[in-house]
Amino acid sequence: MIFPRPTPRRLTGALLSVALLGAALAGCAATPAAPSTSTTMDASPSAGAATLDANGCITNYQAGVDYFPVKSEITHAKNFSLSYHDSYQVLTVPQPTEGGTPEEYVLVKCGAPVPELTGELAGAPVVTTPVTALYSASTTHLPFLVELDALDALTGVGTKGFISEKQVQDRVAEPGVVEFSPTGTIDAETVIAGKPQVLITAGYDDPAYAVISAAGIPVVANADWLENDPLGRAEYLKFFAALTGTEQRAAEAFATVEQRYQQIAASAANASKVAVVPGQPFQGTWYIPGGDSYTNRLIEDAGGTTAWADDTTTGSIPSDLETVLAKAGTAPVALASTTWTTKAEALADEPRLAEFAAYQAGDAWNAAKDVTPAGGNNFYELGVARPDLVLGDLVAILHPELAPNHDFAFYLQLG
Numbered sequence: 001m002i003f004p005r006p007t008p009r010r011l012t013g014a015l016l017s018v019a020l021l022g023a024a025l026a027g028c029a030a031t032p033a034a035p036s037t038s039t040t041m042d043a044s045p046s047a048g049a050a051t052l053d054a055n056g057c058i059t060n061y062q063a064g065v066d067y068f069p070v071k072s073e074i075t076h077a078k079n080f081s082l083s084y085h086d087s088y089q090v091l092t093v094p095q096p097t098e099g100g101t102p103e104e105y106v107l108v109k110c111g112a113p114v115p116e117l118t119g120e121l122a123g124a125p126v127v128t129t130p131v132t133a134l135y136s137a138s139t140t141h142l143p144f145l146v147e148l149d150a151l152d153a154l155t156g157v158g159t160k161g162f163i164s165e166k167q168v169q170d171r172v173a174e175p176g177v178v179e180f181s182p183t184g185t186i187d188a189e190t191v192i193a194g195k196p197q198v199l200i201t202a203g204y205d206d207p208a209y210a211v212i213s214a215a216g217i218p219v220v221a222n223a224d225w226l227e228n229d230p231l232g233r234a235e236y237l238k239f240f241a242a243l244t245g246t247e248q249r250a251a252e253a254f255a256t257v258e259q260r261y262q263q264i265a266a267s268a269a270n271a272s273k274v275a276v277v278p279g280q281p282f283q284g285t286w287y288i289p290g291g292d293s294y295t296n297r298l299i300e301d302a303g304g305t306t307a308w309a310d311d312t313t314t315g316s317i318p319s320d321l322e323t324v325l326a327k328a329g330t331a332p333v334a335l336a337s338t339t340w341t342t343k344a345e346a347l348a349d350e351p352r353l354a355e356f357a358a359y360q361a362g363d364a365w366n367a368a369k370d371v372t373p374a375g376g377n378n379f380y381e382l383g384v385a386r387p388d389l390v391l392g393d394l395v396a397i398l399h400p401e402l403a404p405n406h407d408f409a410f411y412l413q414l415g
Contacts, residue, residue, distance in 0.1 A: 230297060
């Protein structure tokens with residue numbers, strides 16, 4: 001079943017409402033059947049048939065046979081790509097960290113020999129797939145493993161307390177699942193002792209990675225946060241499918257999310273743009289999403305705009321409250337992304353927010369509806385994999401007439 005873990009509340013949020021999207025979206029909600037579990041896959045007629053065991057490993061390797069009958073096609077993500085070479089894939093990450101140089105990883109299907117690596121691939125980390133012992137440095141990875149039915153492969157996480165999804169919380173509570181960065185600093189000794197097949201980074205460098213790599217544990221970069229397209233981030237489902245051998249399931253699941261997102265965006269495409277004041281001040285600085293940023297793309301697709309929409313910055317624009325007030329003080333809607341759940345909390349942190357029209361009118365919202373007692377916010381976990389849910393909330397905020405009785409997944413109104 002596609003994305004079985006969201007509650008009916010969340011699925012309703014993604015669909016907005018029957019009145020909004022009608023029969024077309026209702027049809028889209030039908031879930032395709034799970035891929036076959038047969039251990040025999042078709043190869044080319046000249047190569048004959050090749051068999052896989054129950055673990056997805058090749059049992060009678062034959063050179064020249066294509067062992068990837070289903071190949072992922074990357075259509076939105078820009079910061080990773082996959083190429084196929086019979087019994088192995090090459091995963092390329094153009095920016096493993098912001099401004100970093102490209103890195104390549106060789107993913108070899110178990111039961112096949114490691115290929116001779118030359119040229120740009122000489123010395124590239126080699127990962128045997130399907131992976132059965134994976135360490136994850138970011139909570140954004142976790143919903144993808146759930147959707148791919150590969151959560152059993154998760155044997156280590158950075159910080160357990162930041163995890164939001166109940167299914168993942170239950171998994172990391174099991175014996176043997178390691179926490180390797182409880183204080184925010186990666187413990188290389190803990191990782192090495194755990195002997196995972198691969199450690200997936202959060203797109204930032206850490207001195208521990210060199211130590212871990214030197215110990216023979218592949219460290220694979222995942223800088224999903226550098227993707228500016230919400231569907232590009234969601235497409236990292238296929239990144240994890242390459243590691244877990246679940247390409248068919250990933251293709252079906254992503255197609256569903258993509259279709260839902262596009263249909264929700266289409267519902268607001270002809271609506272009048274609503275001005276938004278995005279974010280909030282933090283320690284004297286107000287970070288505004290640039291016009292080509294991930295956050296601004298969501299606002300635009302929801303039928304909104306900001307005073308910075310024409311700025312081509314892909315990240316955040318540092319500003320101050322006075323400048324933001326001058327440029328966006330009359331915007332009728334505020335979209336915050338912090339811990340506030342009430343207007344009183346917001347004004348206690350920054351009394352001058354009372355000068356903004358959105359706070360005066362009570363139309364200030366915050367992505368803090370689904371937060372754990374330990375501080376894990378599902379907006380930054382499930383929201384990455386499900387931009388259709390986020391977009392559904394934003395359309396309901398900016399154009400409530402398009403989404404009557406919308407049940408919010410991530411946003412709450414600061415009452």
